[in-house]
Amino acid sequence: MAEAQELRVQPHDLVAEQSVLGAIFINPEKLITVREFIEADDFYKYSHRVIFKAMVTLSDRNDAIDATTVRTILDDQDDLQNIGDPLSAKQEGAYRTYMRQAPLLILRDEAYRSQISR
DSSP states (O other): HHHHHOOOOOOOHHHHHHHHHHHHHHOTHHHHHHHHHHHHHHOOOOOOOHHHHHHHHHTTOOOOOOOHHHHHHHHHTTTHHOOOTTHHHHEEEEEEEHHHSSOOHHHHHHHHHHHHOO
């Protein structure tokens, strides 16, 4: 029984996660609103968690939030080599495309369900 619980996948929505990150890349001021609803641990995908943490770090320092500055933070923390380069031009374009959906409430709902099922 314990093994079955360990193998269960937590509820998540990777499209919603990408949408949130894409929205922040397009308009970094959105991070203020996003932080009211979610935190880094609400992201299911590890690379999304570390990207979000980097965005928060940049925001807290009043630095620009863009692919270059996020990539620099990830590289400085040795996360870039651990997760590959999720901020390639292709992936950054995907983040920007996905953000057109309504992701924030979806992600919050998935994070909530994930917490309940733990």
